[in-house]
Amino acid sequence: MVGLVASEAPAPLGAREGSTNSARPPPRDSLAAVAELEDQRRRLEKALADLKSTQARLLQAHKLEAIGQLAAGIAHEINTPTQYVTDNVEFLSRAFERLCQLVVASRELLESAKQGAPSSEVLARAEASLANARIDYILTEAPKALQQSVDGLHRVANIVAAMKDFSHPSGGEKAPCDLNEAIASTIIVATNEWKYVAEVETDLDPTLPLVRCLRDEVNQVILNLIVNGAHAIDAVVIGGSKGKGTIRIETTHDGGWAEIRVTDTGCGIPEKARDRVFDPFFTTKPVGKGTGQGLAIAYSVIVEKHRGEISFETELGRGTTFIVRLPVNVHEERFSTFCAPPRPLA
Amino acid sequence: MRVLFVDDEPRVLEAIQRMLSDAAGAWEVITATSGEQALALLEDSRIDVIVTDIRMPGMDGATLLNKVHERWPSITRIVLSGHTDQEHAMRAMGSAHQFLSKPCNPKRLTDVVENAFYLSALTPNARVRELAAAVHRLPAMPKVHERILALIDGSRASVRDAADLVAQDPGLCAKILRIVNSAFFARGQLVRDVRTATARVGLDLLRALVLQERASCGLSGARVEQIQRDSLDAAAVTIRIVAPEHQRTAFTAALLCDVGTLVLEQGAPDEIAAVRAYATEGLVPIHVAEKELLGSSHADVGGYVLGLWGVPPVIVDAVLGHHDLGRDPSHLSAAVHVAHCIVAGDVVSPEAARRAGVESRLADIREAYLEEKHAA
Ligand SMILES: Nc1ncnc2c1ncn2[C@@H]1O[C@H](COP(=O)(O)OP(=O)(O)OP(=O)(O)O)[C@@H](O)[C@H]1O
Ligand SMILES: [Mg+2]
Numbered sequence: 001m002v003g004l005v006a007s008e009a010p011a012p013l014g015a016r017e018g019s020t021n022s023a024r025p026p027p028r029d030s031l032a033a034v035a036e037l038e039d040q041r042r043r044l045e046k047a048l049a050d051l052k053s054t055q056a057r058l059l060q061a062h063k064l065e066a067i068g069q070l071a072a073g074i075a076h077e078i079n080t081p082t083q084y085v086t087d088n089v090e091f092l093s094r095a096f097e098r099l100c101q102l103v104v105a106s107r108e109l110l111e112s113a114k115q116g117a118p119s120s121e122v123l124a125r126a127e128a129s130l131a132n133a134r135i136d137y138i139l140t141e142a143p144k145a146l147q148q149s150v151d152g153l154h155r156v157a158n159i160v161a162a163m164k165d166f167s168h169p170s171g172g173e174k175a176p177c178d179l180n181e182a183i184a185s186t187i188i189v190a191t192n193e194w195k196y197v198a199e200v201e202t203d204l205d206p207t208l209p210l211v212r213c214l215r216d217e218v219n220q221v222i223l224n225l226i227v228n229g230a231h232a233i234d235a236v237v238i239g240g241s242k243g244k245g246t247i248r249i250e251t252t253h254d255g256g257w258a259e260i261r262v263t264d265t266g267c268g269i270p271e272k273a274r275d276r277v278f279d280p281f282f283t284t285k286p287v288g289k290g291t292g293q294g295l296a297i298a299y300s301v302i303v304e305k306h307r308g309e310i311s312f313e314t315e316l317g318r319g320t321t322f323i324v325r326l327p328v329n330v331h332e333e334r335f336s337t338f339c340a341p342p343r344p345l346a
Numbered sequence: 347m348r349v350l351f352v353d354d355e356p357r358v359l360e361a362i363q364r365m366l367s368d369a370a371g372a373w374e375v376i377t378a379t380s381g382e383q384a385l386a387l388l389e390d391s392r393i394d395v396i397v398t399d400i401r402m403p404g405m406d407g408a409t410l411l412n413k414v415h416e417r418w419p420s421i422t423r424i425v426l427s428g429h430t431d432q433e434h435a436m437r438a439m440g441s442a443h444q445f446l447s448k449p450c451n452p453k454r455l456t457d458v459v460e461n462a463f464y465l466s467a468l469t470p471n472a473r474v475r476e477l478a479a480a481v482h483r484l485p486a487m488p489k490v491h492e493r494i495l496a497l498i499d500g501s502r503a504s505v506r507d508a509a510d511l512v513a514q515d516p517g518l519c520a521k522i523l524r525i526v527n528s529a530f531f532a533r534g535q536l537v538r539d540v541r542t543a544t545a546r547v548g549l550d551l552l553r554a555l556v557l558q559e560r561a562s563c564g565l566s567g568a569r570v571e572q573i574q575r576d577s578l579d580a581a582a583v584t585i586r587i588v589a590p591e592h593q594r595t596a597f598t599a600a601l602l603c604d605v606g607t608l609v610l611e612q613g614a615p616d617e618i619a620a621v622r623a624y625a626t627e628g629l630v631p632i633h634v635a636e637k638e639l640l641g642s643s644h645a646d647v648g649g650y651v652l653g654l655w656g657v658p659p660v661i662v663d664a665v666l667g668h669h670d671l672g673r674d675p676s677h678l679s680a681a682v683h684v685a686h687c688i689v690a691g692d693v694v695s696p697e698a699a700r701r702a703g704v705e706s707r708l709a710d711i712r713e714a715y716l717e718e719k720h721a722a
Binding site: 072075076077079080081082083084085086087088090091137141144145148151152196223239240241244283288 | 406449
């Protein structure tokens with residue numbers, strides 16, 4: 001960022017200082033001074049604009065990175081049910097084949113029984129296909145195989161729907177949004193990020209009004225908070241080898257504000273880091289696990305773009321709660337009665 | 347035969363059990379929902395093949411396989427993972443023989459496990475089997491590696507040139523084939539030739555592989571270089587024997603034929619020295635001496651290792667059969683056999699020449715090879 005701003009003012013540092021110094025003592029020409037001031041103002045403006053666009057680019061880059069990581073996690077979440085559905089269907093189709101043979105043999109048996117005593121050959125065939133069908137195994141396993149296949153397909157459908165929901169672009173336009181739904185989708189999309197270290201609990205206020213916001217960006221904030229919570233828990237439970245922690249997500253509303261609380265049972269934020277967590281690029285995580293942009297982006301989205309608030313409460317060794325408050329646009333409040341009940345979590 | 351499946355999602359295990367219930371007579375399927383549970387089961391019972399997920403709470407699959415590799419090296423180690431990213435694949439590759447991706451179709455899964463059974467049945471000598479199964483790195487070829495690195499880092503890197511260098515190192519060659527044929531890279535068709543494999547792998551990954559090999563540089567020296575040169579010569583001769591459409595596969599098979607010798611040199615240097623002495627004194631062919639003293643020949647060991655690594659069956663069969671024409675009736679193993687005989691200066695039996703389809707051309711091929719050799 002610094003590099004970018006500096007590159008817009010190519011003059012070396014010494015030269016710039018020199019020119020400022022020469023401008024300060026009695027202005028030889030007030031017009032020249034005004035021109036210089038104007039010039040400086042323009043430069044500042046440009047720097048500010050650059051800063052903004054850099055920030056936007058960073059947001060975009062972080063988003064892309066997050067999406068890349070999410071995509072791998074989502075692929076895993078989809079591949080697992082696909083694996084067991086495939087195996088179950090294979091089992092079912094073989095079972096069906098054997099049942100068909102059994103039906104054919106039974107029919108034959110019935111026919112010859114009608115015509116008198118069935119021949120020993122017909123009996124032997126029927127008996128063989130009955131033995132071959134391993135009917136008892138099919139009777140106990142087929143219903144489970146069917147049920148699990150149906151569940152597996154639901155799981156895939158759920159993930160795909162959540163993904164669509166999560167990534168739907170807002171195009172920079174604020175629109176009324178059901179935060180409960182946004183949270184439910186984000187939790188599903190992020191499953192692979194938390195499931196090895198934590199259980200996720202939700203307590204979502206069904207009377208939460210719609211909130212006018214940039215839905216995709218708010219989704220990303222929720223995602224960042226969940227991932228941070230999972231990482232903080234991971235530091236305590238070490239990859240799940242010491243049991244799992246809990247991430248609890250609540251929504252409430254009061255006055256003109258909707259509130260989201262994301263609580264983890266992780267390591268907590270050490271005292272000396274507390275002032276810095278929202279700083280861009282402040283991270284305590286190893287390379288590859290964190291870039292220190294998650295909370296900086298959250299701050300920018302919530303505070304700057306939505307005039308909301310973001311804060312946290314933390315206790316070392318107990319955990320952390322991040323609190324996001326968004327103003328509910330009064331105009332939208334009347335829609336709240338149409339607000340859909342929160343979707344149950346899969 | 348006993349297979350242990352490990353996955354943190356119980357439904358995956360249940361479904362695999364159902365899917366394999368037809369084969370229940372031949373295999374015994376055992377399951378565990380965590381790495382810890384798997385290790386406990388391994389303590390108590392004999393397992394032939396382990397198939398594990400990678401990412402699990404607690405002990406992950408890569409750690410589990412490392413432990414299995416240390417304690418029970420003769421168990422065939424297979425990964426079945428839903429992760430599609432390269433990093434995971436590479437990490438697991440170190441201690442796994444094969445890498446399968448979820449969703450893996452039932453036929454492929456059964457084939458891979460059955461192949462492991464088939465291979466262990468081929469190599470009756472438990473000591474050799476253990477040796478081969480324990481190997482996950484072949485002796486390094488430092489010189490070739492330096493050249494590959496220089497090529498890739500230079501300004502004129504091309505897949506074609508890189509492939510030609512890769513072809514000079516049977517170990518690296520085997521590794522790359524194993525990688526492109528792992529589910530992670532494979533797109534349907536099996537890859538059998540070095541050039542396609544190198545193109546698939548790409549220069550970046552190739553570089554990483556070479557660095558990895560180099561870092562763990564094992565055995566080197568004159569003997570290893572001799573094996574390498576002979577294999578490459580035989581590969582070149584094989585090309586003259588087979589029809590154009592089989593050339594790439596035949597080249598690769600000939601190149602990998604003596605991978606078993608490298609494994610033996612690396613894992614049992616004293617025994618292999620005794621074998622050599624015995625062969626020279628008794629005037630018996632090396633592979634016969636190996637069979638007599640070790641119970642298995644380098645062809646068995648090589649075929650076994652390559653098979654474990656998921657190298658395509660045509661190549662494995664050709665490697666297995668390159669000293670024993672009764673074993674693999676294919677034209678390919680005959681061609682490889684003939685090429686090796688020519689390079690070693692051995693007599694080619696009329697039967698072998700007939701099977702390789704070179705009866706009339708044998709003298710010419712031998713001549714051409716000798717001429718080239720003298721020229722070089
Ligand atoms: N829930 C939490 N519990 C404990 N520490 C936290 C929590 N959330 C954030 N932190 C601390 O604040 C730092 C900054 O968080 P931030 O989300 O901005 O970046 P990051 O998580 O390190 O990287 P990324 O850009 O991938 O999000 C973290 O490195 C961590 O030290
Ligand atoms: Mg973060």
